[in-house]
Amino acid sequence: MNGKALALSGLAVGGGAAVLIRRWKEDASETGGVNDRWHTVTINRPLDEVSVNGRLPEPLAMLGDKIEVQVRLAPGDRGTEVAARLRDPVPSGPAGAGARLRGQDPRGPVRRALRDCRALLETGEVLSPDRPPTTHPGPGGKLISVATGRAREEGRL
Amino acid sequence: MKALTWNGVNDLSVERVPDPQINNRQDAIVEVRLSSVCGSDLHLLGGYMPAMERGDVLGHEFLGDIVEVGADVRKRSVGERVVVCSFFGCGQCWYCQNDLWSLCDNANTNPGLTELTYGQPLGACFGYSHALGGNAGSHAEYIRVPYADHGAFPVPEGVSDRAAVFASDAAPTGWMGADLGGVKSGDVVAVWGCGGVGQMAARAAMLLGAERVIAIDRFPERLAMTAEHVGCETIDYTQTDVGGELLERSGGRGPDVCIEAVGMEAHTDGPVNLYDKAKQQLRLESDRPSALREAIYHCRKGGTVFCLGVFGGLIDKFPMGALLNKGLTLRGAQQMGQNYIPMLLDRIAAGDLKTDHLMTHPMSLDEGPKGYDMFKNKKDGCVRAVLKP
Numbered sequence: 001m002n003g004k005a006l007a008l009s010g011l012a013v014g015g016g017a018a019v020l021i022r023r024w025k026e027d028a029s030e031t032g033g034v035n036d037r038w039h040t041v042t043i044n045r046p047l048d049e050v051s052v053n054g055r056l057p058e059p060l061a062m063l064g065d066k067i068e069v070q071v072r073l074a075p076g077d078r079g080t081e082v083a084a085r086l087r088d089p090v091p092s093g094p095a096g097a098g099a100r101l102r103g104q105d106p107r108g109p110v111r112r113a114l115r116d117c118r119a120l121l122e123t124g125e126v127l128s129p130d131r132p133p134t135t136h137p138g139p140g141g142k143l144i145s146v147a148t149g150r151a152r153e154e155g156r157l
Numbered sequence: 158m159k160a161l162t163w164n165g166v167n168d169l170s171v172e173r174v175p176d177p178q179i180n181n182r183q184d185a186i187v188e189v190r191l192s193s194v195c196g197s198d199l200h201l202l203g204g205y206m207p208a209m210e211r212g213d214v215l216g217h218e219f220l221g222d223i224v225e226v227g228a229d230v231r232k233r234s235v236g237e238r239v240v241v242c243s244f245f246g247c248g249q250c251w252y253c254q255n256d257l258w259s260l261c262d263n264a265n266t267n268p269g270l271t272e273l274t275y276g277q278p279l280g281a282c283f284g285y286s287h288a289l290g291g292n293a294g295s296h297a298e299y300i301r302v303p304y305a306d307h308g309a310f311p312v313p314e315g316v317s318d319r320a321a322v323f324a325s326d327a328a329p330t331g332w333m334g335a336d337l338g339g340v341k342s343g344d345v346v347a348v349w350g351c352g353g354v355g356q357m358a359a360r361a362a363m364l365l366g367a368e369r370v371i372a373i374d375r376f377p378e379r380l381a382m383t384a385e386h387v388g389c390e391t392i393d394y395t396q397t398d399v400g401g402e403l404l405e406r407s408g409g410r411g412p413d414v415c416i417e418a419v420g421m422e423a424h425t426d427g428p429v430n431l432y433d434k435a436k437q438q439l440r441l442e443s444d445r446p447s448a449l450r451e452a453i454y455h456c457r458k459g460g461t462v463f464c465l466g467v468f469g470g471l472i473d474k475f476p477m478g479a480l481l482n483k484g485l486t487l488r489g490a491q492q493m494g495q496n497y498i499p500m501l502l503d504r505i506a507a508g509d510l511k512t513d514h515l516m517t518h519p520m521s522l523d524e525g526p527k528g529y530d531m532f533k534n535k536k537d538g539c540v541r542a543v544l545k546p
Contacts, residue, residue, distance in 0.1 A: 042251065044249065044250050044251040044254065044262075078251055079251065111269075115268060118250070118262060118263065119247075119262075119263045122247065122249040122250050122262070122263060123183070123247045123248075123249045123250075123263055123304075124182070124183075124229065125181055125182055125183070125229075127180075127181055127247075127263060127264060127266055127303055127304075128180040128181055128266065129180075129266040129267070129290070129291055129292075130177065130180070130291065130292055130293045130301060131175075131178070131180065138211050140210065140211065141210040141211050141212070144208060144209075144210045144287055145210070147208070147267075147270060147287070148266075148267045148270070148287050148291055150269065151266070151267035151268060151269035151270050151287075152266070152267070152268065152269065153269065154269030154270075154272075154273065155268055155269035155270075155272030155273055155278065156272050156273065156276065156277075157268075157269075157272065
């Protein structure tokens, strides 16, 4: 392949990618959301323990076809990176903020599953909070109860 | 069981709360022998740290006896007298395995809270708000200790309870400041704050080979205690020019390592104190950082400032120019006692490290609210009130 052909094919690939990206965004906007980004954790275990014979860890496997998952070796002996994103568009802007406030963010279960995978693979169990968390559920306490109730599904992950 | 609970700003009471249970296979239940108040509790008491809930049990510096263990606890057993590290870690994540225990990836059951606040999720501490896991504290008859194999350490025979209790937090926190601050032979080290942590940091600096160690405070009884039990030099900042003294005592260079052991409610003389208090009350800054500013200002060129005092949020008038132009290294951390506690217990047993003098006011759990009042307001020379359930 000469240089010109290489450039053309590169242009074609690039153009194809651009079309795909546009279509992806259009698809998302038609349903009122945006495409999910990759949510990623690094698990301090070797790749073959994280994905045994190509199988996903249980918390992620339970999300089934709702998610796409990537598993790759982390740099610097840090273990294995596991990334997941929802296939369906997710709410953004005010709708996204509203969903988070209502505890209906579809990304929440993905975050929880990733955190649970890490805990299970690294320590063998997911740590449970103290119960009951308080003996005085007043107004401020209720607010904190809501926040802590969702804390495993929230954050920047 | 009985426990000391937080019920709002400056509002504590002793109440009946449910007994802790084994929730995870790596948990242990410890019957508390002694549980110390800590300066960092005052930030909770004063309402400066959010994510507290009425009924939360305070306390994170303690020792006791193991009375129950989960199925996967391998190293610890029922009947052992243990001192427990205030921050606990799983021992398996990358952070724990790289000695960064208070940054554990798996210990905090509320990771989203600190992830949103600080950018990354923090580890977990006993009795220190729901942001750090919402774990019940040690001012109680019993406490659940997650990951007990990694955070509970047997106390050698011959080490008293009143000495060992400070190996839970004050001693490892202080040691970490000197260790991670890079104190080495021949250094001049200045420590801001002569509370329990400051005294332990000063002693650690001496044991790590510092040539001169100078501790700074304003309370005569704390300065005297530090001189007597730690054996370092002291400066009363209300009586002299701290900067001038530090230059004089370091050959005009300034201290090689400055350790800040004061935190977000620092006091200083003069109008800066009023300025910081006003801004804090108006919520224009969450923390008062006067000791940290001084540490940065007085540190020698190319030196290190280590921040041990607890800060929770944002500070104002941070001397970035001094930090950059003097080529300083600034570091801070919540304590990582798992790296130090066995060694510290050995040093206590050998007499290298004296800790029992910090317990100025032993009292019953029922007297906990009074103990915090004495501690907060420095009544009767209180350095540490220590509760016995």
